[in-house]
Amino acid sequence: MKELAHLNKYFKKYWSKLLVGLFITIIARVLQLVMPRYVKESITVIEDFMNDKISEPTAKDFLLEYILIIVGAALLSGFFTFLMRQTIINVSRYIEYDLKNEIFDHYQFLSLNFYKKNRTGDLMNRISEDVNQVRMYTGPALMYGINTLTLFACIIPIMFMTAPKLAAYTLIPLPILSVLIYYISKVIHERSTVVQQYLSTLSTFTQEVFSGVSVIKAYALEPNINNDLSSLALEGKNKSMDLAKVNAWFFPLMVLLIGISNIFVIYIGGKQYINGEIASSGVIAEFILYVNMLTWPVAIIGWLTSIVQRAEASQKRINEFLKESPDIKNTVLEETPVKGKIEFRNVSFTYEDTEITALKNISFTINEGETVAILGKTGSGKSTILDLVARLYDVTSGEILIDDTPIEQLNINSLRQAIGAVPQDAFLFSDSIKNNIKFGKEDATDEEVINAAKAAVVHENIVGFTKGYDTVLGERGITLSGGQKQRVSIARALLKKPEIYLFDDCLSAVDTETEEEILNNLKKASKNRTTLIVSHRVSSAKNADKVLVLSNGELLQEGNHSDLNSVDGYYKDLYFTQLSEKEN
Structure with a gap:
C-alpha cells in the first residue's frame, strides 16, 4: 500500500465528504440488520400461536407490526445506500480529476529530454488507464470496504450474543478465507503490474500506427501492421487471462465457504433446537439471513483485493513519472523582462x-x-x-x-x-x-x-x-x-x-x-x-x-x-x- 500513500493528500482534501459517506454507510448497514432480528421474532410469534401461547388476533397484530418494521427498515436502508454512493463515488471522481491534472501539470513541467526517453502511448496510458484503476480504489473499493467492515463489526457480535456456539461454528470458514486471500493477492499484484505495463506497450504501438498511417499506406504495410498488432493483442490477452485465472478463484471459494457456513447453521442449529439449547427455530432463520448477508461482503473481499492490487500497480507506474524532476529548473520566481540581446x-x-x-x-x-x-x-x-x-x-x-x-x-x-x-x-x-x-x-x-x-x-x-x-x-x-x-x-x-x-x-x-x-x-x-x-x-x-x-x-x-x-x-x-x- 506504500505507493497508494500518494493519495492520502486527496483523502485529506475531501475528508468531510468521506466522513459523511462513512456515517451514511453505517446507518444503511445498521438498518439492514433489522430484518433478521424481526424475521426471528415473526417465527417465534408463529410458534407461540401454534403452541396456544398467544391468540390469533394478537399474533396477527405482532406479524403486521414486524412486517411494517422490516419494510420500513429496508426502504430506509435503500435510501441511505443511494446517499452512500452519491457521496463516496463522487469523491472518487473528484480525486480522479485532481490526479489527472496533477499528472498533466507535471508532464508539462518536465523537460524536453523526458519526452525523448518516453513514448507518447505510455504517457497517455498512465494518465488514462492507470488513473482509472486508481479511481476504482478511491471509490468502489473504499465504499465496499467500509460496507464490509461495518457488516462484520455489527453482525458477528450479534451472532455471538444470540447463540455463541452456533456463531463459532458458523464463522469457522472465515480464517481459512483470510489465508487464501493473502496468498492469492500476492499473485494478483504481480500479474496486475505486468498487465498494466503491457497496456502501455499496446497503447504506444497503436498511437504510433495512427500517427504514421500515411507512411504505412504509402508502403502498403497494412498486412504487416495487422500481424504485429495481432501478436501484441494475443500476448496481451494471455497476460490478462493469467490474471483472470487467479481472480476466478475468489468467487467460487467464497460461495463454497459460505455454503459450508449455511450447512453448519442448519445442522448445528437444528441439533441445538432439538436439544433445547436455543429457544426458537427463528434463531436458525436469523443466522441463515446473517450468513447470507455476509455472503456479498465476504465474496467481495476478493474483488476488493484485486482492485487494491491493480491500483497499487497503477499508482506505482504513475509515481515513477511524478518522481521525475525536470532537467531545466526555474530558479527565479519573479518576472524578468526580456529585451532581446x-x-x-x-x-x-x-x-x-x-x-x-x-x-x-x-x-x-x-x-x-x-x-x-x-x-x-x-x-x-x-x-x-x-x-x-x-x-x-x-x-x-x-x-x-x-x-x-x-x-x-x-x-x-x-x-x-x-x-x-x-x-x-x-x-x-x-x-x-x-x-x-x-x-x-x-x-x-x-x-x-x-x-x-x-x-x-x-x-x-x-x-x-x-x-x-x-x-x-x-x-x-x-x-x-x-x-x-x-x-x-x-x-x-x-x-x-x-x-x-x-x-x-x-x-x-x-x-x-x-x-x-x-x-x-x-x-x-x-x-x-x-x-x-x-x-x-x-x-x-x-x-x-x-x-x-x-x-x-x-x-x-x-x-x-x-x-x-x-x-x-x-x-x-x-x-x-x-x-x-x-x-x-
Missing part, C-alpha cells in the same frame, strides 16, 4: 540521449533588434542554437546571456513568453485555423489574425477553404500542405509580436517567390525585434544584419552578406550554387 560565450552542448556533440565552443553576440541568419549543412548545430536560446536544454559548458544576464537567472516563463518560435516541423492542433493562429495570442481580434495570415502569405489559401478561418484541421494539421502548415505557424508567431523571433528553417516547403514575399514581410514585422533565422538558403540571409555559418558544431564564418560573399568560403560557394540553380 543574446550572447553565447564558449558554448558547447552534447545531447544526453545520443551523446552527439552538437556545438563546440561557440561564441557570438546578437544585439537587441538585430536579424541574424544561421546557415550550415544538416547536423551542423543550427537548430540546437535556437533550442538553447529558448532554454529547452541547458548548455554542457560555457554560458548564454540574455540582456547581459545569465539565462539561468531569468524566469523561464518570462523568457519563453518573450519568444515567438516556428519549429522546423510545424505542429498544428486539431482545431480551427483561427484558433491555431491565436495560439500565439489568445485574445487577438479577427482583424489581427487576418493581418498575421496576410504577412505569412497564407490568407489567400485560408479564404479558399469552404469554412475559411473556421476550417477545422486534422491531427497535426494533416488537412494542410507542408508549406501551408509552415505559413500558419509563422502567422502564429507574428501575431504574438514577441521580443525574440526564432525561425527554424520554416520556409523549406515554400517556393522561392513566396519565400521572398514572406521574408520581406518578416523584415517589417521584426523591425526592432531580435530575429534568428535558420535556413539552408542564402536568400534568407541576404537582408540579415549578421550571418553565422556553422560546420560540425563549430562557427565557421561570421559577418554580413556582403562581407562573406567577398571572401572564399562555404557561404560564397553556397550563394553561387543556389544562384545558378535559380537561373537554370
Whole structure:
C-alpha cells in the first residue's frame, strides 16, 4: 500500500465528504440488520400461536407490526445506500480529476529530454488507464470496504450474543478465507503490474500506427501492421487471462465457504433446537439471513483485493513519472523582462540521449533588434542554437546571456513568453485555423489574425477553404500542405509580436517567390525585434544584419552578406550554387 500513500493528500482534501459517506454507510448497514432480528421474532410469534401461547388476533397484530418494521427498515436502508454512493463515488471522481491534472501539470513541467526517453502511448496510458484503476480504489473499493467492515463489526457480535456456539461454528470458514486471500493477492499484484505495463506497450504501438498511417499506406504495410498488432493483442490477452485465472478463484471459494457456513447453521442449529439449547427455530432463520448477508461482503473481499492490487500497480507506474524532476529548473520566481540581446560565450552542448556533440565552443553576440541568419549543412548545430536560446536544454559548458544576464537567472516563463518560435516541423492542433493562429495570442481580434495570415502569405489559401478561418484541421494539421502548415505557424508567431523571433528553417516547403514575399514581410514585422533565422538558403540571409555559418558544431564564418560573399568560403560557394540553380 506504500505507493497508494500518494493519495492520502486527496483523502485529506475531501475528508468531510468521506466522513459523511462513512456515517451514511453505517446507518444503511445498521438498518439492514433489522430484518433478521424481526424475521426471528415473526417465527417465534408463529410458534407461540401454534403452541396456544398467544391468540390469533394478537399474533396477527405482532406479524403486521414486524412486517411494517422490516419494510420500513429496508426502504430506509435503500435510501441511505443511494446517499452512500452519491457521496463516496463522487469523491472518487473528484480525486480522479485532481490526479489527472496533477499528472498533466507535471508532464508539462518536465523537460524536453523526458519526452525523448518516453513514448507518447505510455504517457497517455498512465494518465488514462492507470488513473482509472486508481479511481476504482478511491471509490468502489473504499465504499465496499467500509460496507464490509461495518457488516462484520455489527453482525458477528450479534451472532455471538444470540447463540455463541452456533456463531463459532458458523464463522469457522472465515480464517481459512483470510489465508487464501493473502496468498492469492500476492499473485494478483504481480500479474496486475505486468498487465498494466503491457497496456502501455499496446497503447504506444497503436498511437504510433495512427500517427504514421500515411507512411504505412504509402508502403502498403497494412498486412504487416495487422500481424504485429495481432501478436501484441494475443500476448496481451494471455497476460490478462493469467490474471483472470487467479481472480476466478475468489468467487467460487467464497460461495463454497459460505455454503459450508449455511450447512453448519442448519445442522448445528437444528441439533441445538432439538436439544433445547436455543429457544426458537427463528434463531436458525436469523443466522441463515446473517450468513447470507455476509455472503456479498465476504465474496467481495476478493474483488476488493484485486482492485487494491491493480491500483497499487497503477499508482506505482504513475509515481515513477511524478518522481521525475525536470532537467531545466526555474530558479527565479519573479518576472524578468526580456529585451532581446543574446550572447553565447564558449558554448558547447552534447545531447544526453545520443551523446552527439552538437556545438563546440561557440561564441557570438546578437544585439537587441538585430536579424541574424544561421546557415550550415544538416547536423551542423543550427537548430540546437535556437533550442538553447529558448532554454529547452541547458548548455554542457560555457554560458548564454540574455540582456547581459545569465539565462539561468531569468524566469523561464518570462523568457519563453518573450519568444515567438516556428519549429522546423510545424505542429498544428486539431482545431480551427483561427484558433491555431491565436495560439500565439489568445485574445487577438479577427482583424489581427487576418493581418498575421496576410504577412505569412497564407490568407489567400485560408479564404479558399469552404469554412475559411473556421476550417477545422486534422491531427497535426494533416488537412494542410507542408508549406501551408509552415505559413500558419509563422502567422502564429507574428501575431504574438514577441521580443525574440526564432525561425527554424520554416520556409523549406515554400517556393522561392513566396519565400521572398514572406521574408520581406518578416523584415517589417521584426523591425526592432531580435530575429534568428535558420535556413539552408542564402536568400534568407541576404537582408540579415549578421550571418553565422556553422560546420560540425563549430562557427565557421561570421559577418554580413556582403562581407562573406567577398571572401572564399562555404557561404560564397553556397550563394553561387543556389544562384545558378535559380537561373537554370
